[in-house]
Amino acid sequence: MTQLSATAPKSAASYVEALLASYPDFPKPDILFRDLNPVFADAVAFRAIIDDLADQHRGRFDAVAGIEARGFLLAAAVGYAANVAVLAVRKGGKLPGTVLTEEYELEYGSARLELEIGQLPAGSRVLILDDVLATGGTIAATSRLIDRAGYTLTGVGVVLELTDLHGRERLGTTAVHAIMSI
Numbered sequence: 001m002t003q004l005s006a007t008a009p010k011s012a013a014s015y016v017e018a019l020l021a022s023y024p025d026f027p028k029p030d031i032l033f034r035d036l037n038p039v040f041a042d043a044v045a046f047r048a049i050i051d052d053l054a055d056q057h058r059g060r061f062d063a064v065a066g067i068e069a070r071g072f073l074l075a076a077a078v079g080y081a082a083n084v085a086v087l088a089v090r091k092g093g094k095l096p097g098t099v100l101t102e103e104y105e106l107e108y109g110s111a112r113l114e115l116e117i118g119q120l121p122a123g124s125r126v127l128i129l130d131d132v133l134a135t136g137g138t139i140a141a142t143s144r145l146i147d148r149a150g151y152t153l154t155g156v157g158v159v160l161e162l163t164d165l166h167g168r169e170r171l172g173t174t175a176v177h178a179i180m181s182i
């Protein structure tokens, strides 16, 4: 695999466009799966997307919330880059203690997301991060968790937005930043 790291600096979007892989009929028929792992696997591309996500709302968030599992990669790095706290929004049944739960529909199936309570001071400003915005159900459920936990949603950052699924419309007035939209 050619690493783009040796080439001249580019925008985060151009790295995503160059490295994004698409797999028809995965994990089910009629799903065109967008694989961002090649973007994460290129050191310069990964740094570019993390800097882009951190810069978009810089100074306006106290924490990032990463959605299991690929959102964790983004949240850990953006949290470090922006010097803020990191929340893990996990799939159902994986968190101990008192958790908040939200059920939601996926592009393929349904699911449950959970967040532990009391991790941040009330009113903390949270930026939600995930790899792909598809139907918006996952991020909408996460935003309800953030709200129910007593935090303030600053916005949403994703690497890739699939515009034909209209996920942004489900998120109302929330500020959504997508590095690339297709």
Ligand code: AMP
Pocket: 031, 032, 033, 034, 035, 067, 068, 070, 105, 106, 107, 130, 131, 132, 133, 134, 135, 136, 137, 138, 139, 162, 167
């Ligand atoms: P959604 O709730 O429909 O916006 O789906 C978003 C979540 O499902 C994200 O966490 C994505 O990782 C994953 N996802 C949904 N559709 C796709 C797709 N076509 N390709 C890759 N990941 C997807």
